[in-house]
Amino acid sequence: MTRTTIIAIAGASASGKSLFSQTIYNELVNELEPGAIAIIEEDAYYKDQSHLPMAHRTQTNYDHPDAFEHALMLEHLTQLRSGNSVEVPSYDYAQHTRSEKTRRVPAAKILIVEGILLLSDKALNKEFDIKVFIDTPLDICLMRRMQRDMEQRGRTLQSVVEQYQATVRPMFYQFIEPSKHNADLVVTRGGMNRVAIDIIKSKIKYLLQE
Numbered sequence: 001m002t003r004t005t006i007i008a009i010a011g012a013s014a015s016g017k018s019l020f021s022q023t024i025y026n027e028l029v030n031e032l033e034p035g036a037i038a039i040i041e042e043d044a045y046y047k048d049q050s051h052l053p054m055a056h057r058t059q060t061n062y063d064h065p066d067a068f069e070h071a072l073m074l075e076h077l078t079q080l081r082s083g084n085s086v087e088v089p090s091y092d093y094a095q096h097t098r099s100e101k102t103r104r105v106p107a108a109k110i111l112i113v114e115g116i117l118l119l120s121d122k123a124l125n126k127e128f129d130i131k132v133f134i135d136t137p138l139d140i141c142l143m144r145r146m147q148r149d150m151e152q153r154g155r156t157l158q159s160v161v162e163q164y165q166a167t168v169r170p171m172f173y174q175f176i177e178p179s180k181h182n183a184d185l186v187v188t189r190g191g192m193n194r195v196a197i198d199i200i201k202s203k204i205k206y207l208l209q210e
């Protein structure tokens with residue numbers, strides 16, 4: 001196989017996209033030869049806001065496509081397809097901006113990308129060979145989001161609830177849910193759907209043998 005296959009995993013915030021993608025990646029990475037598989041998060045491409053004061057940064061609508069530098073992600077996907085490595089930015093959720101660090105991602109035969117708005121972007125969609133939507137009930141996502149954002153992203157319960165009402169929920173209905181129709185596969189329940197994980201793993205192994 002010469003061509004890179006890009007697998008996109010999308011779905012609501014806290015639907016289990018990262019868990020689903022990382023489970024597939026972690027279970028395969030040691031088994032496959034180096035350079036076979038890589039993973040990139042859309043979250044890494046949140047725009048740099050270091051020029052803005054903190055009070056402004058907290059007002060940004062992070063659930064809108066404009067919050068992301070999708071053009072940079074597209075360029076990176078093109079570079080990776082051409083066999084070049086890229087420097088993927090990293091994002092600091094507590095500071096609401098890009099951090100200094102970058103992560104070098106080498107070209108790989110299989111590239112997994114995951115994020116909330118991947119399937120809502122026309123140009124990115126053209127790059128994806130396999131499109132998966134994680135379809136988790138929103139109440140489950142909200143509970144997971146409260147727990148995660150308070151434990152890992154330095155938030156208060158009040159801030160999670162406010163953000164949820166102001167942007168997370170409305171943007172889900174405006175952008176994320178309609179993008180489900182661009183998916184090839186819909187995975188029910190969330191990131192622990194074992195049958196779905198195994199099906200994607202089998203497909204990846206099959207592609208690598210071709």
Ligand code: UZR
Pocket residue numbers: 012013014015018043046062063092093095096097115116163164167168
């Ligand atoms: P996932 N997000 C922040 O809360 N702050 C930031 O600085 C950047 C992103 C949140 C964003 C979105 N929303 O819902 C979520 N809000 O990160 C996407 N409000 O990340 O797919 O891992 O849930």
Ligand code: MG
Pocket residue numbers: 017018
């Ligand atoms: Mg995530």
